[in-house]
Amino acid sequence: MNVIVIGAGPTGLATAMLLAGHGHHITVLERDPDGPSSTGLEAWQSWERPGVSQFRLPHVMMPRALALLRQELPEVVAELETAGARRHNMIAGTWDLPALGGRLPEDHRYETMAARRPVLEFALATIAARTPGITIRRGQTIARLITGRSPLPGVPHITGVETRNGEVLHADLIVDASGRNSQIPKILAELGPIRDTEERAAAGFIYYARHYRDNGNGLPEATHWPLTHQETITAGTLPGDNGTWSLILVASSRDHDLRALRDASAWDRAIELFPEYAHWARHGEPLTDVQVMSAGQTRRRDLVADGLPVVTGLLALGDAWATTNTTFGLGLSMGLTQGALLRDAIDAQDHIKLSLAFAQALETTAAPYYRALRDWDAHRLAEIDSNISGEQYETTDPAWQIIRALDAAKLSHPDLVRAYAQVGSMLEPAEQVLARPGLIDLIMTLGAEASRYPTPGLFRRELLTAIG
């Protein structure tokens, strides 16, 4: 099959390699003109990627993505290693905690490779560029979709694309991997009325992040779980490549009082309030100022509704299909997983069957994570609003009560930390993990003993005082 992939981000590149590995011919069309530099470090320093606003923001690749790369695209893993990516176990910080009883043999499944996003993308782009069957053309913006005879009356069938330069390219299948701000739905709507399937959360989160580098003290040690939710703010640590690491603070985008975190000295004072992470900031020297980005707003655009495609010849994956709260770092894993799902579905007999098979694969494999994080966001934003006004957030939703209890109790029992890690690493959806006999009872019992916020209101007051 001849396939056009729109977008040379991680999803587009990985999908192209997975499809090319099965004999398909792929043309990747990317809006940004610059290709990767010759090393990962140069990619961090000078690769211009205006099409990806989060390009230099901290990224963690979750274990599912690494497992997939190891199995399907091992050359990418080797390239990452050469570029200075570092092996890192997501739960390494918990092995020394007395209640958890140390490392288990099966903990290797929580391993990932830590690299900054430009370095990750450098490795994917380098290997994709030398994969037979793939042509990557940069500086090509898709401006229009070309239609042909439709197999479904009233439903547009896409047979090609037109670039902003007026070049027309045809293919058997068009894949939209053009990211969270994909213009393809808008371009599609220009062809005529099309069913609106978009689901979008009303609010989201805002990121305040800093990168650091080793200045001779070595790397900071992980001594805790990598993410902590406080009353109205979340903090997290992310190891990186070549002696770098980063720290994030994440707030509700409605929380204007925390906008002071844009200021580096306010940010430094805020991170000091997290004893489990403050040493990460003191350990090295800052590599960046505070980077700020609105993120974490969930959005999903299906191309099948009520059992029928709303368009044929076009599929969307990665961030172009759905985004999830970026604090949990699932975007890369979601995109790569969906590339593999498409590779497995693409041999369907016709376009209608392909659209339906791919939608079904998304629904069973990726949508459970999307839904879990969408619901988490809604509760967390409501909880933050309540905490700002000094009230206790109450809900009758049992799912939130379980998640809240698991979050509070995860460091008190070896089974709980691993249940949390399995879902968080995108290795198993929450429904499956929680179905294990006795697990919910254990979570609720230990969660009742572990208070989520030991002194309600105190952290918020300290935070506002610290950031001035």
Ligand SMILES: Cc1cc2nc3c(=O)[nH]c(=O)nc-3n(C[C@H](O)[C@H](O)[C@H](O)COP(=O)(O)OP(=O)(O)OC[C@H]3O[C@@H](n4cnc5c(N)ncnc54)[C@H](O)[C@@H]3O)c2cc1C
């Ligand atoms: C603040 C923030 C932090 C994040 N942290 C993490 C993390 O820790 N871990 C994680 O796994 N994920 C994280 N993500 C998500 C992650 O960045 C994405 O999931 C990941 O980039 C995969 O996206 P993609 O390849 O689908 O799209 P993108 O990376 O956005 O790539 C899309 C590409 O399409 C191109 N394009 C767009 N329009 C057109 C067009 N019309 N024609 C041609 N080309 C076009 C763009 O230039 C771009 O290169 C984070 C996101 C944000 C915003």
